[in-house]
Amino acid sequence: MNALHLKKGSSQHSAYHLKPGYGDENERRVLAVIVDNEAGVLARVIGLFSGRGYNIESLTVAEVNHSRHYSRITIVTTGTPMVLEQIKSQLGRLVPVHDVHDLTTEGPHVERELALVKVVCSDDKRVEALRMCDVFRAKVVDTTLESFVFELTGAPEKIDAFVDLMKPLGLIDLARTGVAAISRGVDAPKE
Amino acid sequence: MARDRTEEISGARIVIQALKEHGVDTVFGYPGGAVLPIYDELFLDQGIKHILVRHEQAAAHAAEGYARSTGKPGVLLVTSGPGATNAVTGLTDALMDSIPIICLSGQVPTFMIGNDAFQEADTVGITRPCTKHNWLVKDTANLAEVIHQAFHVATNGRPGPVLVDIPKDVQFATAPYKTAAQAKTSHYNPRVKGDPDAIQTVVEMIEQAERPIFYSGGGVVNSGDAASQLLRDLVNGTGFPITSTLMGLGCYPASGKNWVGMLGMHGTYEANLAMHGCDLMICVGARFDDRITGRTDAFSPNSTKVHIDIDPSSINKNIHVDVPIIGDVGHVLEHMLKIWRSRGRKTRSAEVKEWWSQIEEWKAVDCLRYKPSTETIKPQYALQRLEELTKKHDRYICTEVGQHQMWAAQFLGFEEPKRWMTSGGLGTMGYGVPSSIGVQVANPRSLVINVAGEASFMMTMQEMSTAVQYNLPVKQFILNNERLGMVRQWQELLHGERYSSSYSEALPDFVKLAEAFGCKGIKCENPADLDDAIKEMLDYDGPVIFDCLVERHENCFPMIPSGKAHNEMLLGEASTQNTIDHTGAVLV
Incomplete structure (x- = not known):
């Protein structure tokens, strides 16, 4: 018996309503999360994202207050406005979390990322790589006769652009720190 | 206990002392290698009652039952490895239903971890x-402080389960004891007072509403008895109708004149239609769960929604609300009531009266009606008789999960909060037996009944041994349909009557089983004998397994099928008598 006149393949055979109730566009947000630097705190944050199906585009973490053992986690995430609000409140209710700041909506902010780029090349390409390095204000931090390691700091888009330019010149390895971000102006999170 | 504060005591001793400082009188647990030092201290101290369960899952559910029925946190003590993994179901259950329990687990010594x-x-x-x-x-030096924090976190904000994992060498090593007052204060202090402007706005909405409804949930129970009283004052004062989730039953009395019954998937017709048609919905400590909302885009389309919740992550999770108020239900209701009274207790009584006459029309549909029978016991009838014969008792009800749970919610009346223990969020079959044990331990003189299905009962029935050991007179009222009733119902309605693995074959003889455990067994299959059999169960001073053989193919109605809106609910057998269409169902 199919008392409910359900069409074949209908999701209404499910115990759950399978159509998501939101259709908004995804947005990108940069969150600064101040946490106690205790064992497992990063696992809690990451577990929250994976367990609830949220995206992480970039994540950086380091202790920023050594005397009180506070770490700052910078998370770049995407989602619909409703999901982003959930992410913030879910983060906020973790016990070791002191504060969650949405830098994207709270005002202007600066985003920076550091990249180490290894390029192996010779002759003209070597000259060209150095010229690019100059244009992007990157530093050469290691060199051999066949290779360079460039250090570059900037917004993620600048690093993307540099990486794209280095690919044809012999990019063979790349390390990026992920985004660290801070608000512009005089305001700072209370501790 | 005049101990020198600087005197060093063992970690195990610290555990006991910290538990006592927090007023713990009972611990549910199961010993094992990694917690032996703590068990040794329990033995030497004798100040804390230990209830030996038969499986660690039961320790967690019993602690939940203890916590739900008393409002105090429940404590369980388990060993490392399997002890802790067995407790996981109970911890998850407590997380979903926001029940404060503290799990102390043993761990291998620190130098062996990993x-x-x-x-x-x-x-x-x-x-x-x-x-x-x-x-x-x-x-060991941090142990006392962590246990104090554990109690703080479990009971503050939205309550929930916490776990403290204690390696065996930490239990043996010594350190000075730190009292809760000496321990450093936690920064975890969620906001309890609501935003006054938002509360003011809601009062104005109450004054203007034509078709209002209160929708209350487990948060009212968690907030404490005062919150239930405030809710009653506000509901009775305004004269607005009130419905409740499964978790919130009892906050407003079932006999109260504004009560329209439980809402949701198996809620009453009048409650769900009132939710659908209201112009003002005031959600008090509930979370717009998917069993409540049905299809979210068709949920109460024309109402202004107010949501009072202590957990900011509950706001706008499933349903967009117009006025969120983050705070403790008790505080917010007190504030709201004060403002509403000071402004002259206004409501649009003429319009609200009209709204009530609409609700009365829906009530007249009598959505809980069923076809009575003189040959077989209808499960609804069994619960009606149980209600009739026990409602005057000092009574606590636990349930398992399934059809019987929904019928119990529909047919039993709850007059007070903390009288109804059920696994709502996680839907844990096997919750009821151990939970009833926890409730009975906390309330030794009260009548504790676990309304069960035979399948759920068998998931944790080993705990009858615990009941016998501690002489806990829990009554296991099994509605035995020899089926996994709710699974069977879904298969009948949605999966072309293909009853895949939903038949409980090879059931034990529950009367003999009761005797084997050393408790009383009663079997009843004739409606005419039911009252006497229930009385026999109530008169027996000890645990009872009551095998009530009921109609096997009864379905639980009303029902809002998933993906349907509140106004598309199925009322009874009549609305399901349609042609069979053998479409394969992909998902359950």
């Missing part, structure tokens, strides 16, 4: 997503 030692498991890793917070204590 070595795949005997009975080692990554307990904090496994329980991280199923606790509100957890700790691994690596130094």
Whole structure:
């Protein structure tokens, strides 16, 4: 018996309503999360994202207050406005979390990322790589006769652009720190 | 206990002392290698009653039953490895239903952690997503402080389960005891007072509403008895109708004149239609769960929604609300009531009266009606008789999960909060038996009944041995349809009557089973004998397994099928008598 006149393949055979109730566009947000630097705190944050199906585009973490053992986690995430609000409140209710700041909506902010780029090349390409390095204000931090390691700091888009330019010149390895971000102006999170 | 504060005591002793400082009188647990030092202290101290369960899952559910029926946190003590993993279901259940329980688990010694030692498991890793917070204590000097924090976190804000993992060497090592007052204060102090402007706005809405409804939930129970009283004052004062989730039953009395019954998937017709048609919905400590809302885009389309919740992450999770108020239900209701009274207790009584006459029309549909029978016991009839014969008792009801649970919610009346223990969020079959034990331990003189299905009962029936050992007179009222009733119902309605694995074959003889456990067994299959059999159960001073053989193919109605809106509910057999269409169902 199919008392409910359900069409074949209908999701209404499910115990759950399978159509998501939101259709908004995804947005990108940069969150600064101040946490106690205790064992497992990063696992809690990451577990929250994976367990609830949220995206992480970039994540950086380091202790920023050594005397009180506070770490700052910078998370770049995407989602619909409703999901982003959930992410913030879910983060906020973790016990070791002191504060969650949405830098994207709270005002202007600066985003920076550091990249180490290894390029192996010779002759003209070597000259060209150095010229690019100059244009992007990157530093050469290691060199051999066949290779360079460039250090570059900037917004993620600048690093993307540099990486794209280095690919044809012999990019063979790349390390990026992920985004660290801070608000512009005089305001700072209370501790 | 005049101990010198600077005197060093063992970690195990610290555990006992900290539990006593927090007023713990009962611990549910099961010993094992990694918690033996703590068990030794329990033995020497004798100040805390230990209830030996037969499986650690039961320790967690019993602690939940204890917590739900008293409002105090429940405590369980389990060993490392399997002890902790067995407790996971109970911890998850407590997380979903916001029940404060504290799980103390043993762990292999710190120097063996990570070595795949005997009975080692990554307990904090496994329980991280199923606790509100957890700790691994690596130094005895921190142990007292962590236990104080554990109690603080479990009981403040939205309550929930916490776990403290204590390696065996930390239990043996010594350190001075720190009292809760000496321990450093936690920064975890969620906001309890609501935004006054938002509360003012809601009062104005109450004054203007034509078709209002209160929708209350488990948050009212968690907030404390005062919150229930305030809710009653506000509901009776305004004269607005009130419905409740499964978790919130009893906050407003079932006999109260504004009560329209439970809402949701198996809620009453009048409650769900009132939710659909209201112009003002005031959600008090509930979370717009998917069993409540049905299809979210068709949920109460024309109402202004107010949501009072202590947990900011509950706001706008499933349903967009117009006025969110983050705070403790008790505080917010008190404030709201005060403002509403000071402004002259206004409502649009003429319009509200009209709204009530509409609700009365829906009530007249009598959505809980069923076809009575003189040959077989209808499960609804069994519960009606149980209600009739026990409602004057000092009564606590537990349930398992399934059809019987929904019928119990529909046919039993709850006059007070904390009288109804059921697994709402997680839907844990096997919850009821151990939970009833926890409730009975906390309330030794009260009547504790577990309304069960035979399948759920068999998941944790080993705990009857615990009931007998501690002489806990819990009554297991089994509605035995020899089927996994709710599964069978879904298969009948949605899966072309293909009853895949929903038949309980080879059931035991429950009367003989009761005798084997050393309790009383009663079997009843004739409606005419039912009253006498129930009375026999109530008169017996000891645990009883009551095998009530009921109609096997009864379905639980009303029902809002998933993906349907509140106004598309199925009322009874009549609305399901349609042609069979053998479409394959992909998902359950």
